[in-house]
Amino acid sequence: MLSEMEPGAPARSGEVPLCIPFMGGNELEYVTECIRTNFVSSVGPFVTRFERMVADYVGADYAIATVNGTAALHLSLLVAGVGPGDEVVMPSLTFIAPANAVRYAGARPVFLDCERDYWQLDVDAVEVFLRERCVRRGGRVENKTTGMRIAALLPVHILGHPVEMERLGQLAAEFALPVIEDATESLGARCHGKMAGTIGDIGCFSFNGNKLITTGAGGMIVTSRMDLADRARYLSTQAKDDALEYVHHAVGYNHRLSNVLAALGCAQMERIGEHIASKLATAEHYRRALEGVPGVTTMKAASWAESVHWLFTMLIDTDTFGMDSRALMRALRSRGIHTRPLWQPLHQSPAHADSPHEPCPVAERLKREALSLPSSVGITETELRLVTDAIGSLARVPA
Numbered sequence: 001m002l003s004e005m006e007p008g009a010p011a012r013s014g015e016v017p018l019c020i021p022f023m024g025g026n027e028l029e030y031v032t033e034c035i036r037t038n039f040v041s042s043v044g045p046f047v048t049r050f051e052r053m054v055a056d057y058v059g060a061d062y063a064i065a066t067v068n069g070t071a072a073l074h075l076s077l078l079v080a081g082v083g084p085g086d087e088v089v090m091p092s093l094t095f096i097a098p099a100n101a102v103r104y105a106g107a108r109p110v111f112l113d114c115e116r117d118y119w120q121l122d123v124d125a126v127e128v129f130l131r132e133r134c135v136r137r138g139g140r141v142e143n144k145t146t147g148m149r150i151a152a153l154l155p156v157h158i159l160g161h162p163v164e165m166e167r168l169g170q171l172a173a174e175f176a177l178p179v180i181e182d183a184t185e186s187l188g189a190r191c192h193g194k195m196a197g198t199i200g201d202i203g204c205f206s207f208n209g210n211k212l213i214t215t216g217a218g219g220m221i222v223t224s225r226m227d228l229a230d231r232a233r234y235l236s237t238q239a240k241d242d243a244l245e246y247v248h249h250a251v252g253y254n255h256r257l258s259n260v261l262a263a264l265g266c267a268q269m270e271r272i273g274e275h276i277a278s279k280l281a282t283a284e285h286y287r288r289a290l291e292g293v294p295g296v297t298t299m300k301a302a303s304w305a306e307s308v309h310w311l312f313t314m315l316i317d318t319d320t321f322g323m324d325s326r327a328l329m330r331a332l333r334s335r336g337i338h339t340r341p342l343w344q345p346l347h348q349s350p351a352h353a354d355s356p357h358e359p360c361p362v363a364e365r366l367k368r369e370a371l372s373l374p375s376s377v378g379i380t381e382t383e384l385r386l387v388t389d390a391i392g393s394l395a396r397v398p399a
């Protein structure tokens with residue numbers, strides 16, 4: 001049982017939840033069709049249709065549906081050639097799943113800081129790390145400190161905003177490193193006009209309950225490289241070489257999405273435009289309403305980015321606002337408004353204590369100051385006003 005104060009605890013009626021699913025289209029009809037036709041397992045027309053819809057939407061040639069976003073990341077790392085003893089460059093400030101996926105592949109993450117404007121992986125830090133902390137030896141890029149091979153770059157587009165992929169891509173090309181994009185929080189976001197998830201070699205999405213579209217649990221790999229797509233699909237279905245005689249040439253995984261959940265995904269994808277429009281309107285409200293509140297800084301989007309504002313986040317300056325982000329979180333919760341801080345930076349996570357990292361002062365500051373605000377698709381004007389009026393009333397009145 002979740003305690004009532006826990007972030008995952010469901011909101012009671014009358015409360016404003018942080019980020020819950022929105023079922024506004026053909027979800028019930030499509031799920032009913034699965035049950036009526038008995039296609040409830042991983043075989044069935046909705047899986048293929050869902051893959052096609054996501055591939056077409058983002059403009060990738062191939063898509064492979066998986067049981068969740070973490071499984072998508074795990075398979076992507078494997079097909080990109082990440083293996084035991086390798087290191088993978090990624091941001092410290094992210095949900096833990098991509099770092100865990102690196103470990104499942106037998107590799108270790110290297111945690112770098114985020115930039116201060118949009119809070120994404122700092123490409124300058126990646127450049128400094130590759131140029132100064134690594135050495136090229138016999139076609140490999142080696143971490144000078146650990147002696148391990150750098151096997152891939154794993155940018156994470158957090159909170160709906162893309163990483164600056166153009167420069168990251170140039171570095172990846174220069175150092176001959178594959179790029180795996182964790183776009184789980186940023187389906188529909190663009191960087192210099194290109195869709196997040198399609199800029200690197202392979203991209204991952206999640207359809208967890210709090211994401212932009214949801215299948216309850218689910219994920220997707222997208223790529224335009226046939227070799228990577230084929231290998232990912234093969235590994236996601238137990239690496240079957242002769243399905244009739246049960247012959248397998250590799251240790252595969254049971255990572256395939258079921259038809260019932262893909263049915264939900266199709267219905268959600270049909271309305272992705274409405275989902276994004278709701279997020280953008282929410283961001284617009286928060287920006288406008290919180291602009292003049294002393295001590296509040298709201299999430300920005302870069303001129304080269306189209307953010308989908310998955311989870312609207314603000315920073316609280318303790319002295320100016322009159323209380324810190326955690327005190328504000330508790331005060332809002334007592335008014336029935338659910339907010340939460342960002343993730344513990346992974347270079348400070350006990351789960352990844354033995355992974356290398358560079359100093360990450362920006363991530364540490366964001367951990368202290370950031371608070372994510374209610375951002376469900378379909379949140380009402382009344383609810384948004386309740387949130388921003390409460391924040392305004394709690395701020396210190398300027399002297």
Ligand SMILES: *Cc1c(COP(=O)(O)O)cnc(C)c1O
Nearest residue numbers: 068069070095097098184206208
């Ligand atoms: C949600 C999320 C994931 C993982 O998705 P699941 O579907 O929950 O496994 C991975 N990375 C980030 C940054 C996420 O926010």
